[in-house]
Amino acid sequence: QQKVQQSPESLIVPEGGMASLNCTFSDRNSQYFWWYRQHSGEGPKALMSIFSNGDKKEGRFTAHLNKASLHVSLHIKDSQPSDSALYFCAVSGNSNNRIFFGDGTQLVVKP
């Protein structure tokens, strides 16, 4: 069964700082990867997807995928208080053809 693990569990960064979130997965057949963000009391929203090895940049957000290392990361540049939320890594296209979410990283951006 696919295991998706995120680190750290929680992260505090100053406003304007860089936040780095990590995710490891266990199934080498995995093909599709997403980062979702969930503000308190709301449903999660997809931030970005990444399907190929390397970096993908969208505004202040950069995702990095290394399938050989079973690792995907998200970097948030110039963090804002509105970035404070629960971030999930999601993985699919694996042997089970299911989508698996990590346990999440709680990000707090301090003004």
Next chain:
Amino acid sequence: AQTIHQWPVAEIKAVGSPLSLGCTIKGKSSPNLYWYWQATGGTLQQLFYSITVGQVESVVQLNLSASRPKDDQFILSTEKLLLSHSGFYLCAWSLHINQDTQYFGPGTRLLVL
């Protein structure tokens, strides 16, 4: 634009009582639909998915059932609630089953006492 609506917004129910939660998608025909459960601050656990009307696949057994009576409607229900059913229930849709960006609804918060 597609919109996803969940009802009710929140429920407080007694252990052993029945439950029915609903989800409606507007602006997208033949969507793939999902139900997720989330403990407070916890991960998202996929419960069910549906590719088409009348067809529902169970992912985990939690004494819950799901049905898709119409193309744009997904229902989650149980005859008898357990304390462990408390949490946040989220409906989502995607273009391709389990291999595409998921678009989540606002969720229903359930407290079982």
